[in-house]
Amino acid sequence: MAGEEGRHAGSGALTEGQAERMLAGMNDVIRAGEEARKLRAEVIKLLVGLGWTQERIAELADMSQPAVSKQVTKYRGESDRLPPLRLHLGQTDLPWLEGRLWGLAEAVSEALDGDARCTRHVEAVDRGRKRFTPQSVDELRRLVEEDLRRRQAELPGGCRKAYDEISRSLDVPARSGADAASGADAGPPSVRRAVAREIQRDHLEGRC
Structure with missing residues (x-):
């Protein structure tokens, strides 16, 4: 061939x-x-x-x-x-956490002018070439953590705190039934990811 x-x-x-x-x-x-x-x-x-x-x-x-x-x-x-969509950052259903991680990774990539370890992954997500799966979320976490470890001084304040919050919540083996139910009731996972992504970015950029 x-x-x-x-x-x-x-x-x-x-x-x-x-x-x-x-x-x-x-x-x-x-x-x-x-x-x-x-x-x-x-x-x-x-x-x-x-x-x-x-x-x-x-x-x-x-x-x-x-x-x-x-x-x-x-x-x-x-x-x-539909029940009102809750907009506070600290929600812990999985799509919301994935959206926060996505927004954080985008902010890291932009702050490092596309030279971040997570850049290619973020671009693939943005263009629909990568979906949110347990494996892809773990990969993105690892890449963002590496960027934070190597180049934290170049990144906006709050990136490390946001990463730690997201990671702690993702590491909880079984989120409560109430959290999962409230997330499901508040809209499709794709919408919750998109909203969480924007709110996370606004927090990092000081707009919230």
Whole structure:
């Protein structure tokens, strides 16, 4: 197979390996786009439940008002039944902790101008190439911890404290049923991760 690819490369033709990599990359982009659209729909549902106007949602989402109106109509009954989303940082359900770790890793990567050990992992998550699994969360924790150990002096204040809080909570073998239930009741995991990510970043940047 390697010889076949080499012969095609020498002849100026596109090799099977090159085509495979191109298509795989396109699939990643398409998959990430589909997931982002689903997440946007869930966030719109959340904002409707919080009483945001269609005009404001359309402006922030860069959508037409008819498109927002269609989603608002679709979700109005569901959002009325959702409990209020809790926004305090110290929640301990798993999606919330994953979102906090994601936001922390992004802040570390940006502070180190993309030269952090966690940068490639963060970029893969942002582009939909990595999902949140026990293995990927452990890997991201390890990379962030290494960045903190090697380059803490270059990072924003609060990064070590945030990491320690997140790690302690992730290390609890079995979070209480109440925590898990409250997280599940407050919305889909993808939304909780996205909200926790933003709140964690705001705390690190002093906006909260």
